[in-house]
Amino acid sequence: MSTIDADTERSLRIGEVAELVGTTTRTIRYYEEIGLLPGSGEREQGKHRCYTQADVERMREIVRLRDLLGLSLEQLSQLLEAESARAELRREWKLAESGVQRRRILDEALEHVGTQLELVRGRRAQLEQLEGELEAKRQSLHERLAELTA
Amino acid sequence: MSTIDADTERSLRIGEVAELVGTTTRTIRYYEEIGLLPGSGEREQGKHRCYTQADVERMREIVRLRDLLGLSLEQLSQLLEAESARAELRREWKLAESGVQRRRILDEALEHVGTQLELVRGRRAQLEQLEGELEAKRQSLHERLAELTA
């Protein structure tokens, strides 16, 4: 199935990525500029950036977190700090022969995910709290309406 | 218990409100300026703004929504559009003799709360989705760690 491989691994240009993710090329370059995105591999000055399907996924994830959590891009950078290291670790993975090294990589990934989870859970809890209060408010209004009818 | 009344109804100055809400006077004035807050009642040019305890609560609510939902202040204005009208309706309430009028007021309040609820629920759903995915990711990492150990 070389077509699938070709389709999966075909390198994308920045415009295509922007389209796929639903953002702009400027935003992608900006994120790279501030270090939120790693520099799309090695690349000589002036040459086109080229991305993989995995990069698209990562960008999607970033946009999602940006929209869902209320963090500044700098805070987001820190939250995803591992994210830039992750690409590195992925490559290390293949080389890492020893179980010890692999364990370390997995441990770091776990901590990373754990941090994100905490943040997301916190947000969700706050939203649930607010949701509850709004429901109570609505309930109260319904009751007052009922009284009025009686 | 006149002290409670006095305490509840004592008019607050902008600095106190800012302190209580945990924001700045500039922010309060700015929100008034862009119409997010109603103009703290009638007030002659140059005279101090004065607020009630209810105003503090409303400000708290606004700050909360600002921090939790990812809306621009303009979008927030629209979401709380009724909020400015609400103060008006509160005063109308006492005057509204007819059940019909009161019903209308309650209906509007209900719709308002309903809109907010929808938004909050949507956000929460998205966060829950994300939370689920992160948990799956974590689970997967745990399994891989286990494999490594075995």
Added chain:
DNA sequence: CGATATCCTGACGTTTACGTAAAGTTGCAG
């Protein structure tokens, strides 16, 4: 190889959401 679409790197512009400073005013304490 040439045309044309897309990309590159600056660099300056824009909007949002306030911060901050100046110059004068208000309001309560004594």
Added chain:
DNA sequence: CTGCAACTTTACGTAAACGTCAGGATATCG
């Protein structure tokens, strides 16, 4: 009444997160 803290308006400043434009390079298709 007087003094001082907190307030008023006005206005310019700023950081974040991009938008936009110019001038030139690159890549792909025929």
